[in-house]
Amino acid sequence: MLCTVPVVTALFPRLPDGLPAARPFTVADAAAAGVPGWTVERLAERGALRRMFAGVYVAATEPESLVLRADALRLVVPPDAVVVDETAGWLHGATRVLAPSADGRTPRLHVFCRTPGRRLRNELVDSGERGLLPRDVEIVTALRVTTALRTACDLGRLRRREQAIATLDSMLRLGAFDRATLEGELRRFGGMRGVRQLRELVPLADSRAESPPESVLRLRCLDAGLPALTPQWVVRSGAGREVRLDLALPEVRLAAEYDGSQHHTLSADREHDRSRRAWLASIGWTVVVVRREDLRGDGRRAVDLVRQGLERAIDRHRT
Structure with a gap:
């Protein structure tokens, strides 16, 4: 079981009241509040903080929620970007879409920059270009993200085959759309990378799968x-x-x-x-x-x- 913040305050400096530990914050936020990065890392190791992304933390006692995940993403996603792929699935609540190499809680960031010619190049973000229709994007607490349906289609065609079927199952399990709706989207991806795999796997996808x-x-x-x-x-x-x-x-x-x-x-x-x-x-x-x-x-x-x-x-x- 994760420890709470009071358990470790005897070993580490107490977090200043100004530090927003009850909502996501960055290492830079902690430094501005007088808490050095090494203290944040040690608190995370002790279980007092939970790492949501590289450099983004929240108090371990805060329950997972869509709002919490969106708050964390807004700290690192540019305002003109759209959250896509694995990160979008995670934001929608399908946490099992995380790549097998992930630790189960900390996804790599996948965003699409809408500004022409702009691509992000840093250790936090994996970005790219793709054609998105207006109906492919929704606003989640002021954050642009591909809809659950578009996210499922993208992951189903771009991931390795076995990861793709697990992802489709997990996204269907959210209940945001059914398999018939998913099948209805297949035609629009004609000629795009991975569409053959998507066409093969969609009829096999099953929302009842739990892992x-x-x-x-x-x-x-x-x-x-x-x-x-x-x-x-x-x-x-x-x-x-x-x-x-x-x-x-x-x-x-x-x-x-x-x-x-x-x-x-x-x-x-x-x-x-x-x-x-x-x-x-x-x-x-x-x-x-x-x-x-x-x-x-x-x-x-x-x-x-x-x-x-x-x-x-x-x-x-x-x-």
Whole structure:
């Protein structure tokens, strides 16, 4: 759990009242308030501050929100720029669109400068040029950002294929648009980079997916010729027990579960997994467990595990 500011004030100078720690601030803001950069960094290391971007911080006790993210962006985004791509997805609330190399909270900045001929070149911002229609841009607390729909289309065509399907799933999950609306946008991107990939992946996108690894596993199984797996399938018993499966093929009672490190490491987590999977087996389900290392590289190990589980499930279903 993150520490709060009072816990560390015995070790570090107390932040001046003038420092806007309850809203995002830059290292320069801290210096102007008399707090040197090294103190800000140490407070972040101790958990008193949360880094939102390189050089932009906020009190760790401040809850995540669209307004908070927009406030942080306004500190580093030029007024004539439009926030796009990964940063736009993050701002809209689809935090799982962050690149795998990101730490889960600190995205790289992606903006498009609307001033002709102006491109940003610094360590904070990755900028570029693109054609945006008026309907592609909206104002979010005085910040220009591509709409969730345009952001999904851009990420779906410009990212690597497996990242793209995970992004499309995550953006659909926001509920700002449905897959039919997404499909309706495909024609306008004709001839643009990555449109073939976008056309292929949009029909496969599913708002029910809850994590990028689940999306990647689903796509790899489809690529291998396996039946389409349903995300977040719910199994209920007559006694009122309910279990939600990461991926499932209900007709043969096959469950494919992804065990990442975040929720499957503690002893209590492992015991919970063992109990629910034992119950599933007792009512005729075949459970396949896929771990992070199984998805690495080409993911062949993960697909083989699902294929073997499918064969067992079919045999079990027939008997």
